[in-house]
Amino acid sequence: xxxxxxxxxxxxxxxxxxxxxxxxxxxxxxxxxxxxxxxxxxxxxxxxxxxxxxxxxxxxxxxxxxxxxxxxxxxxxxxxxxxxxxxxxxxxxxxxxxxxxxxxxxxxxxxx
Amino acid sequence: xxxxxxxxxxxxxxxxxxxxxxxxxxxxxxxxxxxxxxxxxxxxxxxxxxxxxxxxxxxxxxxxxxxxxxxxxxxxxxxxxxxxxxxxxxxxxxxxxxxxxxxxxxxxxxxxxxx
Numbered sequence: 308x309x310x311x312x313x314x315x316x317x318x319x320x321x322x323x324x325x326x327x328x329x330x331x332x333x334x335x336x337x338x339x340x341x342x343x344x345x346x347x348x349x350x351x352x353x354x355x356x357x358x359x360x361x362x363x364x365x366x367x368x369x370x371x372x373x374x375x376x377x378x379x380x381x382x383x384x385x386x387x388x389x390x391x392x393x394x395x396x397x398x399x400x401x402x403x404x405x406x407x408x409x410x411x412x413x414x415x416x417x418x419x
Numbered sequence: 420x421x422x423x424x425x426x427x428x429x430x431x432x433x434x435x436x437x438x439x440x441x442x443x444x445x446x447x448x449x450x451x452x453x454x455x456x457x458x459x460x461x462x463x464x465x466x467x468x469x470x471x472x473x474x475x476x477x478x479x480x481x482x483x484x485x486x487x488x489x490x491x492x493x494x495x496x497x498x499x500x501x502x503x504x505x506x507x508x509x510x511x512x513x514x515x516x517x518x519x520x521x522x523x524x525x526x527x528x529x530x531x532x533x534x
């Protein structure tokens with residue numbers, strides 16, 4: 308799986324949009340971009356994923372650049388409950404093993 | 420609530436001992452994954468089972484073993500425990516590949532403390 312680079316930490320004001328960047332310059336054509344988050348020692352939680360098109364669900368939006376070398380997770384109206392570590396993971400799916408390879412992630416602190 | 424259950428929630432034991440962690444996947448999910456999260460190593464994949472058979476192996480020590488039973492629950496056995504085995508152990512499950520869904524759903528974890 309391709310390596311990802313994320314900022315170690317970010318702050319965001321409550322109610323504002325949180326934009327979390329991820330670089331994955333060595334991504335292959337068959338690799339998806341997945342985002343998970345982990346709220347203080349709880350089990351990681353799936354947020355969203357995409358291949359090349361932008362995606363939106365009830366939790367977030369995922370913007371993938373045209374060359375697919377980077378992406379941004381957008382939480383449109385961050386709340387205090389969004390304070391967590393956010394992991395950007397690039398992975399192939401459908402093979403023999405579909406494990407997740409977690410990096411260091413971005414620690415997002417939402418402040419009142 | 421992800422639908423994945425893990426027991427026990429906390430486990431405190433001594434070096435050299437053996438423990439068993441248990442995981443029940445979401446209803447209908449055939450794959451079970453085990454991950455270890457320690458302060459210095461972060462979240463690391465240990466092993467995956469699919470419908471009772473081992474599918475993939477990660478950084479799992481020889482002192483550790485796992486299995487998935489016919490009812491699809493899984494157990495992770497840790498033996499000859501060392502202080503460095505203290506960590507959060509997460510189980511995750513995912514649906515059958517035929518569903519086209521590759522998300523993993525994580526349980527609440529078991530916190531193991533080795534004294």
